[in-house]
Amino acid sequence: MQHFTIAIDGPAGAGKSTIAKAVAARLNFIYVDTGAMYRAMALYFVREGFTSFNDESALQSICAQAQITIRYEEGTQQVILNGENVSSLIRTEEVGKQASIISSYLPVRQKLVELQQQLAREANVIMDGRDIGTCVLPKAQAKIYLTASAKVRACRRFQELKAKGQECSLEEIQKEIEDRDYRDMHREHSPLTQAEDAVLVDTSAMTIAQVIDRIIQIAGEKGLHEDNLWK
Numbered sequence: 001m002q003h004f005t006i007a008i009d010g011p012a013g014a015g016k017s018t019i020a021k022a023v024a025a026r027l028n029f030i031y032v033d034t035g036a037m038y039r040a041m042a043l044y045f046v047r048e049g050f051t052s053f054n055d056e057s058a059l060q061s062i063c064a065q066a067q068i069t070i071r072y073e074e075g076t077q078q079v080i081l082n083g084e085n086v087s088s089l090i091r092t093e094e095v096g097k098q099a100s101i102i103s104s105y106l107p108v109r110q111k112l113v114e115l116q117q118q119l120a121r122e123a124n125v126i127m128d129g130r131d132i133g134t135c136v137l138p139k140a141q142a143k144i145y146l147t148a149s150a151k152v153r154a155c156r157r158f159q160e161l162k163a164k165g166q167e168c169s170l171e172e173i174q175k176e177i178e179d180r181d182y183r184d185m186h187r188e189h190s191p192l193t194q195a196e197d198a199v200l201v202d203t204s205a206m207t208i209a210q211v212i213d214r215i216i217q218i219a220g221e222k223g224l225h226e227d228n229l230w231k
């Protein structure tokens with residue numbers, strides 16, 4: 001008996017969280033959204049007006065001040081920053097951009113990777129992010145690299161924002177997505193890259209239901225069966 005872990009990595013807007021959430025519900029796994037942790041840390045940096053990125057000890061110290069924890073309410077992950085539930089404050093485009101910037105710094109990554117690894121020791125998890133299969137859970141039984149063309153990802157994001165009644169331009173969204181991809185893929189520490197043993201799933205022409213089925217199929221091929229799950 002052992003915990004089974006599914007690692008999903010991929011660029012911004014590939015649908016990782018929608019898919020991972022649905023797969024978690026189907027398999028009765030815990031869903032861990034690691035991007036939300038980087039977003040909470042980014043929120044803290046912004047609130048503190050932190051700009052001393054070249055000062056290693058200042059970076060260490062601000063990371064030590066930000067206590068980030070996770071809790072689940074009716075199966076949904078909540079991110080707690082120094083006692084405050086910030087889950088509804090971290091979903092903006094601006095916080096996403098700031099998260100991409102601060103996530104390139106090693107002290108930030110070290111702190112959050114430790115928390116992520118701890119969560120994976122405690123349950124069957126499906127965890128999504130940028131470095132899960134390569135760094136956080138290199139021994140994950142199933143690894144998926146979920147992607148879609150930048151154009152498709154921008155269109156999906158555009159529709160989402162429009163549905164929420166937010167004014168936006170498709171061109172600007174695509175440019176922001178491409179900038180974020182570039183930063184996440186070219187940073188020094190744990191850049192976004194497909195793990196050697198990850199299965200590539202390009203969702204450009206797939207429906208959400210098809211992607212969910214494909215992930216569950218991959219997990220089955222990698223040894224996930226009802227009777228070998230740690231309950």
Ligand code: DC
Pocket residue numbers: 012013034035036038039096099100103104128129130131132180184
């Ligand atoms: O998945 P997301 O958009 O919520 O992630 C926000 C940013 O956080 C992303 O652009 C890069 C960073 N991130 C990371 O560096 N490593 C992770 N495992 C998850 C997110």
